[in-house]
Amino acid sequence: MAIRIKDVARAAGVSEATVSLALNRSSLVNQKTGQRIRALAKEMGYAPNPYAKKLALQKSGVVGLVVPDIENVYYAGLVRHINRFMRAAGYGLSIAISENQPRMEADILDEMIRNRVEGVLLAPMNVKSERKDHFERLERAGIPLLFVTARYEGVEANCVMCDLEKGMRELVKHLMERGCTHPVLLTGPEGVQALDERVRGFLRVAGAEALVERLDEVSYSAACRSVEQLLWRGVRFDALLCVNDLMALGAMNILEAHGCKVPDQVSVCGFDDVVFSRITEMPITTACQPLEQLAREAVFQIERAMIGGEMQNILLDTRLVIRKSSR
Amino acid sequence: MAIRIKDVARAAGVSEATVSLALNRSSLVNQKTGQRIRALAKEMGYAPNPYAKKLALQKSGVVGLVVPDIENVYYAGLVRHINRFMRAAGYGLSIAISENQPRMEADILDEMIRNRVEGVLLAPMNVKSERKDHFERLERAGIPLLFVTARYEGVEANCVMCDLEKGMRELVKHLMERGCTHPVLLTGPEGVQALDERVRGFLRVAGAEALVERLDEVSYSAACRSVEQLLWRGVRFDALLCVNDLMALGAMNILEAHGCKVPDQVSVCGFDDVVFSRITEMPITTACQPLEQLAREAVFQIERAMIGGEMQNILLDTRLVIRKSSR
DNA sequence: ATGAAAGCGCTAACAC
DNA sequence: GTGTTAGCGCTTTCAT
Numbered sequence: 001m002a003i004r005i006k007d008v009a010r011a012a013g014v015s016e017a018t019v020s021l022a023l024n025r026s027s028l029v030n031q032k033t034g035q036r037i038r039a040l041a042k043e044m045g046y047a048p049n050p051y052a053k054k055l056a057l058q059k060s061g062v063v064g065l066v067v068p069d070i071e072n073v074y075y076a077g078l079v080r081h082i083n084r085f086m087r088a089a090g091y092g093l094s095i096a097i098s099e100n101q102p103r104m105e106a107d108i109l110d111e112m113i114r115n116r117v118e119g120v121l122l123a124p125m126n127v128k129s130e131r132k133d134h135f136e137r138l139e140r141a142g143i144p145l146l147f148v149t150a151r152y153e154g155v156e157a158n159c160v161m162c163d164l165e166k167g168m169r170e171l172v173k174h175l176m177e178r179g180c181t182h183p184v185l186l187t188g189p190e191g192v193q194a195l196d197e198r199v200r201g202f203l204r205v206a207g208a209e210a211l212v213e214r215l216d217e218v219s220y221s222a223a224c225r226s227v228e229q230l231l232w233r234g235v236r237f238d239a240l241l242c243v244n245d246l247m248a249l250g251a252m253n254i255l256e257a258h259g260c261k262v263p264d265q266v267s268v269c270g271f272d273d274v275v276f277s278r279i280t281e282m283p284i285t286t287a288c289q290p291l292e293q294l295a296r297e298a299v300f301q302i303e304r305a306m307i308g309g310e311m312q313n314i315l316l317d318t319r320l321v322i323r324k325s326s327r
Numbered sequence: 328m329a330i331r332i333k334d335v336a337r338a339a340g341v342s343e344a345t346v347s348l349a350l351n352r353s354s355l356v357n358q359k360t361g362q363r364i365r366a367l368a369k370e371m372g373y374a375p376n377p378y379a380k381k382l383a384l385q386k387s388g389v390v391g392l393v394v395p396d397i398e399n400v401y402y403a404g405l406v407r408h409i410n411r412f413m414r415a416a417g418y419g420l421s422i423a424i425s426e427n428q429p430r431m432e433a434d435i436l437d438e439m440i441r442n443r444v445e446g447v448l449l450a451p452m453n454v455k456s457e458r459k460d461h462f463e464r465l466e467r468a469g470i471p472l473l474f475v476t477a478r479y480e481g482v483e484a485n486c487v488m489c490d491l492e493k494g495m496r497e498l499v500k501h502l503m504e505r506g507c508t509h510p511v512l513l514t515g516p517e518g519v520q521a522l523d524e525r526v527r528g529f530l531r532v533a534g535a536e537a538l539v540e541r542l543d544e545v546s547y548s549a550a551c552r553s554v555e556q557l558l559w560r561g562v563r564f565d566a567l568l569c570v571n572d573l574m575a576l577g578a579m580n581i582l583e584a585h586g587c588k589v590p591d592q593v594s595v596c597g598f599d600d601v602v603f604s605r606i607t608e609m610p611i612t613t614a615c616q617p618l619e620q621l622a623r624e625a626v627f628q629i630e631r632a633m634i635g636g637e638m639q640n641i642l643l644d645t646r647l648v649i650r651k652s653s654r
Numbered sequence: 655a656t657g658a659a660a661g662c663g664c665t666a667a668c669a670c
Numbered sequence: 671g672t673g674t675t676a677g678c679g680c681t682t683t684c685a686t
Contacts, residue, residue: 024681
């Protein structure tokens with residue numbers, strides 16, 4: 001089969017132990033012999049069997065990453081960046097997709113425990129979920145957990161995310177400065193922390209009586225349906241804020257279809273600053289979440305935890321990006 | 328640390344071998360004892376150490392999946408489906424992203440070889456690449472390779488993909504039936520098989536002298552720039568075909584911005600049928616690639632190869648989806 | 655500075 | 671049917 005340490009040892013005329021030490025750059029082995037062995041190993045095309053190594057070392061060198069939806073370009077971007085940073089840091093990355101299903105998320109974590117991952121980065125689902133006991137199992141297994149992009153209430157763990165409430169406040173403030181007086185917020189189900197934060201920010205600036213529309217899901221089509229409804233009900237509004245960019249796009253399309261001019265009659269805002277806010281004829285004002293920084297911080301923190309350090313909560317600022325849809 | 332087979336054996340009052348056999352549902356072990364042992368193991372929360380298992384069995388039970396760009400929703404969808412099918416089939420899936428960088432792709436394959444993956448599903452990059460020797464290394468390692476969504480010329484391996492040429496032919500035919508006489512195709516660099524196929528289909532129906540614009544990359548912004556150019560050069564055209572939906576969106580936006588009415592003055596088509604073709608005010612005509620089927624077939628084929636069977640080339644049909652942008 | 659040997663947790667011949 | 675034992679390939683302690 002493949003070439004083993006034993007083969008290298010024989011070829012080099014030394015023992016397996018020496019080869020192992022040499023390859024791991026131990027100072028125990030003579031400089032010269034070390035070099036010779038490493039050269040020989042490379043020449044022979046030796047590559048250690050990762051499973052033997054993991055078994056002997058009793059650690060895997062891999063961290064798990066769980067995202068709720070890989071087709072959402074926001075999470076896709078997160079995955080890409082975390083993947084890059086993690087590899088650069090010399091760890092393996094095991095990517096899993098919970099598909100927004102609590103059951104799936106639990107299964108994934110259990111599998112990660114079995115696979116002895118040394119840390120878990122988890123982006124919460126965008127649905128409410130009750131059972132959280134899989135996190136206790138993680139904890140019992142002594143595996144550090146770090147939330148990214150949002151957290152679950154009731155689960156004790158650090159988190160790297162943006163100040164979503166503040167981001168939303170900035171958006172509303174911006175709209176009001178432009179003269180909007182009747183803003184409406186389109187959001188998803190209550191009890192999802194990342195959404196609740198946005199709602200709180202909205203209410204704080206727009207006033208507690210401002211209109212908040214709660215949809216079943218934070219999707220394009222749900223936004224479309226909701227705006228249809230608003231128009232049909234004759235609700236008066238001059239600003240439409242959405243909890244993500246794709247929803248804003250849906251909202252805008254429906255408004256335009258009904259002859260409602262954006263931004264003249266209604267200003268529209270998204271959130272996240274993913275590709276959707278830039279590829280429309282009418283670019284969308286939004287709060288940019290700095291994905292790359294988020295990823296960098298997440299990798300940095302989990303790395304600390306893995307080497308026995310303490311993690312911190314990291315709260316990054318979003319950046320207000322003003323585009324055509326609000327001016 | 329965790330609980331081992333030895334612990335279960337002791338608790339059950341049998342040997343490790345018996346436990347191992349019982350857990351693997353071997354018929355060698357007594358029905359009753361088997362049940363008893365399995366129950367006990369579950370009760371004790373026993374989970375096998377995957378690395379010890381992989382080491383002993385000399386196989387990993389995982390297959391590798393390489394995609395060029397996870398932020399492209401087309402590949403993201405592919406990943407999601409393959410992930411589902413692969414798990415359902417009882418294999419682990421190792422997801423890697425080549426970021427359209429040949430060097431990265433090579434590194435990934437080498438790492439997969441080291442990790443003893445039992446098969447590789449690879450979606451080619453959308454750039455030309457010269458060196459293909461990493462595939463030889465795969466082959467030498469005896470690891471089956473299956474291309475998905477496209478293939479590399481010059482690499483001997485089976486492929487599961489759509490008949491892109493035919494798909495493009497259908498689009499052009501559709502446009503011509505609608506009365507278009509001057510179609511233009513926006514594509515990417517030459518030498519990328521998945522693009523070349525589309526170009527061939529286009530030329531075959533539109534005629535060999537039809538205009539083909541070759542861009543550096545198949546992106547939104549490249550399409551925008553290209554259409555600006557076309558208009559500026561005063562090129563006469565009444566149909567714009569793009570090799571993907573995002574480009575079609577860009578093209579459409581630029582046309583509209585220049586007062587060029589779609590579809591009255593110019594019909595526009597995309598390709599793939601990803602979300603972008605449905606979320607625009609003006610939905611885009613496109614050729615739908617049946618991602619789920621593609622994924623199912625890919626998993627099915629690679630599975631066959633892993634159990635020693637023969638793979639087949641699979642060529643699926645795209646489906647013409649006519650929307651507003653072309654009528 | 656190097657080698658011998660035990661051990662990581664599991665499987666699979668082979669013996670009983 | 672069940673137990674004994676020898677690996678799988680690597681690391682690491684302890685001799686030398």
